[in-house]
Amino acid sequence: xxxxxxxxxxxxxxxxxxxxxxxxxxxxxxxxxxxxxxxxxxxxxxxxxxxxxxxxxxxxxxxxxxxxxxxxxxxxxxxxxxxxxxxxxxxxxxxxxxxxxxxxxxxxxxxxxxxxxxxxxxxxxxxxxxxxxxxxxxxxxxxxxxxxxxxxxxxxxxxx
Amino acid sequence: xxxxxxxxxxxxxxxxxxxxxxxxxxxxxxxxxxxxxxxxxxxxxxxxxxxxxxxxxxxxxxxxxxxxxxxxxxxxxxxxxxxxxxxxxxxxxxxxxxxxxxxxxxxxxxxxxxxxxxxxxxxxxxxxxxxxxxxxxxxxxxxxxxxxxxxxxxxxxxxxxxxxxxxxxxxxxxxxxxxxxxxxxxxxxxxxxxxxxxxxxxxxxxxxxxxxxxxxxxxxxxxxxxxxxxxxxxxxxxxxxxxxxxxxxxxxxxxxxxxxxxxxxxxxxxxxxxxxxxxxxxxxxxxxxxxxxxxxxxxxxxxxxxxxxxxxxxxxxxxxxxxxxxxxxxxxxxxxxxxxxxxxxxxxxxxxxxxxxxxxxxxxxxxxxxxxxxxxxxxxxxxxxxxxxxxxxxxxxxxxxxxxxxxxxxxxxxxxxxxxxxxxxxxxxxxxxxxxxxxxxxxxxxxxxxxxxxxxxxxxxxxxxxxxxxxxxxxxxxxxxxxxxxxxxxxxxxxxxxxxxxxxxxxxxxxxxxxxxxxxxxxxxxxxxxxxxxxxxx
Numbered sequence: 001x002x003x004x005x006x007x008x009x010x011x012x013x014x015x016x017x018x019x020x021x022x023x024x025x026x027x028x029x030x031x032x033x034x035x036x037x038x039x040x041x042x043x044x045x046x047x048x049x050x051x052x053x054x055x056x057x058x059x060x061x062x063x064x065x066x067x068x069x070x071x072x073x074x075x076x077x078x079x080x081x082x083x084x085x086x087x088x089x090x091x092x093x094x095x096x097x098x099x100x101x102x103x104x105x106x107x108x109x110x111x112x113x114x115x116x117x118x119x120x121x122x123x124x125x126x127x128x129x130x131x132x133x134x135x136x137x138x139x140x141x142x143x144x145x146x147x148x149x150x151x152x153x154x155x156x157x158x159x160x
Numbered sequence: 161x162x163x164x165x166x167x168x169x170x171x172x173x174x175x176x177x178x179x180x181x182x183x184x185x186x187x188x189x190x191x192x193x194x195x196x197x198x199x200x201x202x203x204x205x206x207x208x209x210x211x212x213x214x215x216x217x218x219x220x221x222x223x224x225x226x227x228x229x230x231x232x233x234x235x236x237x238x239x240x241x242x243x244x245x246x247x248x249x250x251x252x253x254x255x256x257x258x259x260x261x262x263x264x265x266x267x268x269x270x271x272x273x274x275x276x277x278x279x280x281x282x283x284x285x286x287x288x289x290x291x292x293x294x295x296x297x298x299x300x301x302x303x304x305x306x307x308x309x310x311x312x313x314x315x316x317x318x319x320x321x322x323x324x325x326x327x328x329x330x331x332x333x334x335x336x337x338x339x340x341x342x343x344x345x346x347x348x349x350x351x352x353x354x355x356x357x358x359x360x361x362x363x364x365x366x367x368x369x370x371x372x373x374x375x376x377x378x379x380x381x382x383x384x385x386x387x388x389x390x391x392x393x394x395x396x397x398x399x400x401x402x403x404x405x406x407x408x409x410x411x412x413x414x415x416x417x418x419x420x421x422x423x424x425x426x427x428x429x430x431x432x433x434x435x436x437x438x439x440x441x442x443x444x445x446x447x448x449x450x451x452x453x454x455x456x457x458x459x460x461x462x463x464x465x466x467x468x469x470x471x472x473x474x475x476x477x478x479x480x481x482x483x484x485x486x487x488x489x490x491x492x493x494x495x496x497x498x499x500x501x502x503x504x505x506x507x508x509x510x511x512x513x514x515x516x517x518x519x520x521x522x523x524x525x526x527x528x529x530x531x532x533x534x535x536x537x538x539x540x541x542x543x544x545x546x547x548x549x550x551x552x553x554x555x556x557x558x559x560x561x562x563x564x565x566x567x568x569x570x571x572x573x574x575x576x577x578x579x580x581x582x583x584x585x586x587x588x589x590x591x592x593x594x595x596x597x598x599x600x601x602x603x604x605x606x607x608x609x610x611x612x613x614x615x616x617x618x619x620x621x622x623x624x625x626x627x628x629x630x631x632x633x634x635x636x637x638x639x640x641x642x643x644x645x646x647x648x649x650x651x652x653x654x655x656x657x658x659x660x661x662x663x664x665x666x667x668x669x670x671x672x673x674x675x676x677x678x679x680x681x682x683x684x685x686x687x688x689x690x691x692x693x694x695x696x697x698x
Contacts, residue, residue, distance in 0.1 A: 017174065021181050028185030033193065081181070082174040148171040 013140040015131055016080050022128075023093060024077025030070045037066055044113055047105040072096055080135065083145010090136035097129040195573050199580050202568075203392055203556075207583055208382035213628040216273040221341075221627055224278035224316040226307050226331055227323035228286045230414065231345055235320050235372075236290070238619040241276050242266055243293040261615070269620055272627060277315055280304040282426035283444075285419050306429065307331045311338055318367075318630060320623075321345060324453040326434055329354035336365035341630050343623065345372045346467070347459035347650050348643035351681045352672060355647045362640035370626040370636040371643035373467040377621035378609040380554050383583050384472045388511050392556060392581075393543030394564055395513045395520035396473075401465035402537040403457060403529035411490050411498060411531040412448040412460075416441050435687070442493070449494035451654075451687055456496025457529045458483070458653040465527055465539065466504075467638070467646050472541075472550070473511065477645050478504035478525065480664045483657040489532030495687050498531040502653045514545055514564040527653075546580070552609070554583040585609070648672065651684060658683050 030036045039062060045053030056065050072092050079089025106112060106119035115123070141147030163171075223239065225232055233243060250263035276294050279301060281287040287303050295301040304310035307327075311319065311334055318341035321331050329349040332342045336358075348371050349355040362369040375381060387393065405411065420441050427439045434452040437443070447453035448460055469475065485500035504525040513520040528537075541548040545562040549555045558565045560576040568574040609618045622638075629636050652663040652672060664673040672680060 017177060020174075021177065024178065024181045025185045028182055029189050032186045032189040077181070078178060081178045144170055145174055146171060148167070 008138070009140055009143050012134060012138045013144045016083070016086065016135045016140055017144075019093065019128060019131060019135065020077050020080025020089075022077075023073050024081060027070055027073030027075075027077050030066075031074065037062065038069055042103065045103040046110045047102065047107055049102050053099075053103040069096070083141030083147050086139055086141045086145065086147070087136055090132045093132045094129055094136070097125050097132065101125040101129065199568070199574065203387075203581055204390060205383065205387050205392065205581060205583075207585070208379050208386065213625055214632040214634065216624070216627045216631045218273075218631060220273045220275040221630060222277040222315060222317045223274050224280065224304070224310045224319045225276070225290065226280045226310065226319055226321045227327075228279055228281040228290045229322065232281070232286075232320070232322035235322055235343075235345075235619065235623070236276070236294075237266060238269075238617055238623050239274055239276065239320075240269065240272055241294050243289055245289065245293070265615060265617065269617065270624075272624060273631075274627060275299060276301055278302045278304050278310050278313070280307050280310050282429045283417070283420065284424040285417055305426070308334065311335050311340055317341060318343070318627075322372075324430075324447045325455055325459055326350040326453050327432060329358045330432070332369070333358055333361045336361040336367050336369060339365055339367045341367040341369070341626070343370045343372060343626050344643075346463045346646065347455055348647040349651075350453075350455065350459075351684055352648070352651050353681050355644060355651070359640050359644050368626060368629045368636060369640050369643075370622070370629070371638045371640075371646065372619070372622065373464070373471070373638045373642070373646070374619040374622035375464065375468055376471050376637040376642075377618040377625070378552065379585055380552055380583055380609070381468065381472055381550070384548065384550055384554055387548065387554070387556065387581070388472060388541070391512045391514065391564070392546055393511060393541060393548055394545030394559075394562065395515070396511045396541050396543040397520070397523055398542040399469055399523065399525045400537075400540045400542070401469065401525070401527050402539070403461045403465070403527075403531075404534050404537055405531050406534035410534075412446055412454075412494075413490070413492070414445050416445045420444065446494075449492075449496055451495055451685060454496065455650065455654055455684075456494075457485075457498070457500040457531075458502065458657065459650045461529060462500075462502060462527050462653055463646050463650050466525070466649050467642065468539070468550070469525060469541075470642065470645060471637070473509075475506050475509050475523070475525070477648050477665050477667070478506055478652065479508070479667070480505045480662050481649070481652040481656045482662050483653050484660075485529075485657060489530065497657060500527070500529045500653075500657060502527040502656070504649065504653075511543065514562070520544065552585070554581070555579045556581040651680075654684055655680055658686070 039057050042053045042057035042065070045057075073096065076089045076093040076096065079085045080093070101123065104110075104113060106115075106121060106123045108120065112119065117124075139147070142150070225236060228236070233246065236242070237246070247263065250260070250266075253260045254263055276299070279287055279290040279294075280303070281290070282305075291301055291303055302313070302315065304313065307319075310316055311331075319331070319335050321328055321335075321342065321344040323331065323345075325347055328344050328347070329351075332344045332348075333354070335342045342362075349358055388396070422439045425439070425444060427444070430444060431437070443450060443453070448456065454460065481502060481504050483500060483502040485497040487494060487497055488499045490498045504527075505522075506525065507522040509523050510521050511523075539550045541550060544559065545564040546559055547557045557579050558569060558574045558576055560569065562569065565574055565580075569576070574580055609616055609621065625634075626636055628634055648665070652665065655672070656663045659675070659678070661675075665671075666673050674680070
């Protein structure tokens with residue numbers, strides 16, 4: 001039982017690091033590219049929430065939409081990679097992925113823009129979202145990450 | 161408290177990963193941007209800004225419309241006057257598709273200082289349509305039965321001519337001789353002889369003369385000129401332009417009005433100098449299909465492509481033209497070809513060379529058209545150093561064998577398949593365009609241009625330029641010189657197709673080289689299809 005749990009911890013830790021890696025790289029790629037904007041992505045939104053997303057692609061708020069998106073991506077990346085506040089990071093990540101999924105949902109009858117594979121209802125955004133749920137429910141920062149120090153300190157205090 | 165190495169690894173293990181990912185992301189993006197900047201600096205292309213025109217102040221210019229058909233109505237909208245019928249149609253279209261911005265664009269269009277003072281149309285339904293929509297209690301619009309009446313009325317300062325081709329020159333000449341300003345649709349003329357008379361009239365007149373090649377206002381074309389002038393493409397040896405349409409409207413089979421008959425149409429006046437034939441609705445509404453009134457692909461659509469390129473390259477009249485084609489897709493009694501290939505030769509023209517002096521000189525302009533297929537073929541300028549696609553968007557690809565970019569290609573800073581420059585002023589303007597024909601014009605940059613990301617009707621800009629020139633004694637971008645070059649080039653293409661032989665231009669004498677025993681104008685006007693030694697001057 002214990003051995004099995006260790007394995008789960010190791011696997012979830014790897015999952016956390018990989019998702020953090022992915023978010024951070026996406027975020028950094030945007031931060032360092034002043035020409036980047038989510039305008040096209042939002043303006044071409046489809047599905048039931050199309051109007052919500054196209055409304056975001058408005059000149060007056062575009063700057064904030066872009067900045068918040070970049071900040072959120074980097075925040076998720078840092079928390080998951082460093083293993084601190086990882087549950088907050090996971091929730092923010094789930095929020096972002098839910099928006100990405102809903103703005104271009106892989107529903108039958110909708111044209112899939114800029115996708116490299118074939119999807120029906122389920123796509124990689126949705127899978128990554130569920131993977132973040134796992135990260136949320138099985139925090140691993142205390143085993144690998146900055147939370148470890150807090151954990152250790154507590155353990156020492158306990159021992160005293 | 162003592163930290164072991166194991167503790168540090170477990171606590172801080174994420175830190176080097178974070179650093180690595182951050183560095184990799186930043187380095188990759190910054191590196192790409194640096195390469196891009198290097199290329200752009202080398203190209204040094206400056207996207208054009210809209211041209212500022214002096215205001216049209218003072219008393220409004222009194223404009224008369226001659227010909228209130230499909231194009232006449234469009235031109236009126238560019239002047240700020242839309243018919244009630246059009247507004248109703250557009251309201252319906254907007255309700256069906258909220259992305260349709262036609263009406264919104266029209267409502268937001270800047271108001272020009274003009275007064276619509278008269279309309280001349282020989283079909284009662286069209287003339288009444290104009291009066292019904294535009295004539296108000298404070299501005300009554302007069303209907304003139306003939307263009308002469310309008311020109312000599314003393315109530316008109318400027319005329320807009322949107323009639324069948326065979327009426328363009330007679331009307332424009334009459335107006336210019338009376339110092340009435342003229343905006344005439346393309347092609348500027350219908351015969352060679354009247355092209356010279358119109359040039360003479362425009363040069364002698366105090367009035368401002370403008371040809372309706374509205375794409376001269378398209379910003380991407382101005383940018384394209386800068387690109388070519390800076391030698392970005394190297395020596396351009398071949399230009400490929402095309403017409404691809406596959407619908408009734410595109411093949412000039414316009415709707416025949418149910419109220420058309422001999423009492424509602426002044427048939428004699430329609431015919432003018434054309435061969436006298438009995439009343440024929442088909443000829444009246446679909447005049448573009450017969451040489452007697454129109455000029456088919458060479459006058460109607462080649463002129464657009466020719467002038468688009470002449471505005472970018474200023475290459476002038478070709479030394480020679482050869483054309484071929486036939487009536488292959490719409491065998492419905494028309495005598496203008498519906499499939500046409502035109503090769504124009506410019507042996508002494510060059511856009512500049514990056515190679516040994518004298519190695520490169522000369523260019524072919526190739527126009528290829530069919531009315532039986534709608535596959536969109538782009539306009540391409542093929543240079544030794546790069547290829548440019550020309551439309552509302554501009555894209556430039558370096559050529560694998562380029563001399564100018566050899567080093568950058570070798571250092572893998574450029575790749576032949578990857579554009580080195582893209583200009584897309586309308587990238588942020590998603591839009592819904594419905595008809596195939598309007599899409600055809602829009603892709604070519606013939607319908608609108610983009611200023612600060614906003615879509616602007618290029619015909620509006622073109623007319624504003626003309627009106628501004630009238631008020632401020634200014635110049636127009638498509639005046640008599642450009643119109644003369646367009647008309648002669650189109651006539652050479654028409655002649656070559658009809659005669660099945662090479663037609664040559666004498667730049668010294670400024671004439672189409674005569675062919676013994678053949679009256680070129682008679683050939684041009686002839687409704688005969690045969691293209692072997694016909695119409696011998698007796």
